[in-house]
Amino acid sequence: MSGTWKTRTKLVHEGSRRSQYGEMAEAIFLTQGFVYPTAEAAEARFIQAGADEFIYARYGNPTTRMFEDRIASLEGTEDAFATASGMAAVNGALTSMLRAGDHVVSSRALFGSCLYILEEVLTRFGVKVTFVDGADLDQWRAAVTPGTKAVFFESMSNPTLELVDIRSVAEIAHAVGALVIVDNVFATPVFSRAVEQGADVIVYSTTKHIDGQGRALGGVICGTTQFIRKVVEPYMKHTGGSMSPFTAWMHLNGMATLDLRCRAMADSALRIAKALEGHPKLARVIFPGLESHPQHGLAMAQMGSGGTLVTFDIAGGKEAAFRFMDALEIAKISNNLGDAKTIATHPATTTHQRLPQDQKEALGITPGLIRLSVGLEDAEDLIADLMQALERA
Ligand SMILES: *Cc1c(COP(=O)(O)O)cnc(C)c1O
Numbered sequence: 001m002s003g004t005w006k007t008r009t010k011l012v013h014e015g016s017r018r019s020q021y022g023e024m025a026e027a028i029f030l031t032q033g034f035v036y037p038t039a040e041a042a043e044a045r046f047i048q049a050g051a052d053e054f055i056y057a058r059y060g061n062p063t064t065r066m067f068e069d070r071i072a073s074l075e076g077t078e079d080a081f082a083t084a085s086g087m088a089a090v091n092g093a094l095t096s097m098l099r100a101g102d103h104v105v106s107s108r109a110l111f112g113s114c115l116y117i118l119e120e121v122l123t124r125f126g127v128k129v130t131f132v133d134g135a136d137l138d139q140w141r142a143a144v145t146p147g148t149k150a151v152f153f154e155s156m157s158n159p160t161l162e163l164v165d166i167r168s169v170a171e172i173a174h175a176v177g178a179l180v181i182v183d184n185v186f187a188t189p190v191f192s193r194a195v196e197q198g199a200d201v202i203v204y205s206t207t208k209h210i211d212g213q214g215r216a217l218g219g220v221i222c223g224t225t226q227f228i229r230k231v232v233e234p235y236m237k238h239t240g241g242s243m244s245p246f247t248a249w250m251h252l253n254g255m256a257t258l259d260l261r262c263r264a265m266a267d268s269a270l271r272i273a274k275a276l277e278g279h280p281k282l283a284r285v286i287f288p289g290l291e292s293h294p295q296h297g298l299a300m301a302q303m304g305s306g307g308t309l310v311t312f313d314i315a316g317g318k319e320a321a322f323r324f325m326d327a328l329e330i331a332k333i334s335n336n337l338g339d340a341k342t343i344a345t346h347p348a349t350t351t352h353q354r355l356p357q358d359q360k361e362a363l364g365i366t367p368g369l370i371r372l373s374v375g376l377e378d379a380e381d382l383i384a385d386l387m388q389a390l391e392r393a
Pocket residue numbers: 085086087088090111113114154158183185186205206207208217218219
């Protein structure tokens with residue numbers, strides 16, 4: 001039945017498991033262990049646990065499993081493994097499948113901690129990593145070799161909202177038998193069509209849109225049952241990066257409104273981007289939903305939306321950017337994204353502070369750049385707030 005459900009139905013019902021009490025809301029099984037009726041049953045479960053049989057919460061838990069089943073169904077993958085954070089998911093997806101001597105190709109424009117895993121951690125264990133400009137397909141073609149085991153990229157980059165063409169990179173990767181691992185946070189599971197576009201493994205920081213209210217840190221790895229249960233699960237369950245049942249329960253609640261929230265945020269983001277475009281105090285407005293975005297066509301084909309973030313460059317550099325941020329009355333100064341509350345971030349001095357100047361320039365992280373994660377407030381109020389703050393910039 002659920003195979004034919006549409007997104008919103010899945011987000012409310014998919015994966016629900018009810019106990020003998022028939023509870024309406026998803027139950028939170030805040031337990032790390034499980035009791036076996038007999039010693040023989042314990043032995044049997046350690047040999048092969050059945051679908052409704054659990055051993056230890058680091059391996060799996062009924063609440064966590066509900067969340068995994070729901071997100072896998074939404075994403076269109078066979079299975080999923082929930083992790084303690086987005087970084088546990090990125091690390092788990094890569095480290096579980098790689099060994100010394102393997103080769104990985106990755107886009108360069110990465111979330112700082114993702115860059116650390118690829119540049120520092122994997123290379124320390126003898127994995128070779130080649131970085132490319134993710135938007136340049138010729139660089140991907142030149143970098144993959146018959147020894148390439150995986151390609152990794154963020155489908156939309158932070159903070160300059162550049163897209164990687166999933167379908168084309170997947171074709172290049174699959175030609176040499178490499179696995180396509182996509183960090184899809186900025187695209188959101190609502191606008192993702194990554195599986196049909198050729199992604200093999202999709203990773204989310206559930207801290208962002210899936211929690212949606214800035215409460216819990218979490219992550220998830222989506223993929224085939226073979227990859228999730230035979231490659232990822234053994235690695236994750238023995239190295240300790242599993243999701244807490246409490247977090248899974250919050251995510252289950254958050255998912256009921258995920259589609260509504262992401263669409264409302266994306267609608268407001270488009271209105272905001274249109275209102276900001278051409279403003280005399282702005283050097284540029286970057287939003288994939290604007291026709292002026294160089295990859296507007298790709299964004300529409302790949303996600304059918306411009307997403308929920310808008311980035312803009314305030315003429316006047318850091319001083320003007322700081323005056324703008326300090327004048328905001330509704331939008332909060334922070335560094336999370338996908339929250340119900342609108343968040344303004346100054347990447348050059350916070351999330352990307354540690355990057356050397358030449359790399360900031362290469363990635364387009366200018367001193368006046370602001371990343372706005374559009375929340376659920378009324379778009380008119382947000383536009384008025386941004387306009388009054390720009391006046392004072
Ligand atoms: C936030 C984020 C992560 C890391 O997720 P955490 O939940 O903070 O560990 C990874 N990739 C991207 C693109 C992110 O935005």
